[in-house]
Amino acid sequence: MEYFVYIIYSESVDRYYIGHCQDLEDRISRHNGGRSKYTKIALDWEVKYTESFSTRGDAMIREREIKKKKSRKYIEFLISEREG
Numbered sequence: 001m002e003y004f005v006y007i008i009y010s011e012s013v014d015r016y017y018i019g020h021c022q023d024l025e026d027r028i029s030r031h032n033g034g035r036s037k038y039t040k041i042a043l044d045w046e047v048k049y050t051e052s053f054s055t056r057g058d059a060m061i062r063e064r065e066i067k068k069k070k071s072r073k074y075i076e077f078l079i080s081e082r083e084g
Contacts, residue, residue, distance in 0.1 A: 001022060001054075002022070002052050002053070002054065003020060003022050003053045003054070003055065003058070003059035004020060004021055004022070004024045004050050004051065004053070004059065005018070005019070005020045005051045005053070005059050005062045005063045005066070006018070006020070006021070006027070006028075006047055006050045007047075007049040007075055007078065007079065008031060008039070008045040009045065009046060009048045010039070010042035010044050010045050010046075011044055012043075012044050013042045015041075015042070016072065017031070017039050017045065018063055018067055018075070019063065020056070020059040020060055020062075020063045022056070024047070024050065031045045032044070032045050048079045049075075049079045049082055066078070
């Protein structure tokens with residue numbers, strides 16, 4: 001099984017959200033359907049960044065690493081590195 005850490009962005013509220021999941025397509029659909037507690041403030045979330053992991057534990061550790069930075073600059077740096 002593959003697990004993902006993802007960063008999504010909503011232009012309407014100008015916010016990023018970081019999470020992890022197993023089924024990325026379903027998870028984004030739930031975010032945009034207003035069925036997620038922290039992201040229901042907007043319905044225009046789009047994926048800006050992903051990393052894949054072989055275990056849920058590794059994905060959770062990476063999610064926490066990104067969140068601990070508490071830095072929009074760091075998030076935007078990760079995204080820009082991927083866009084190259």
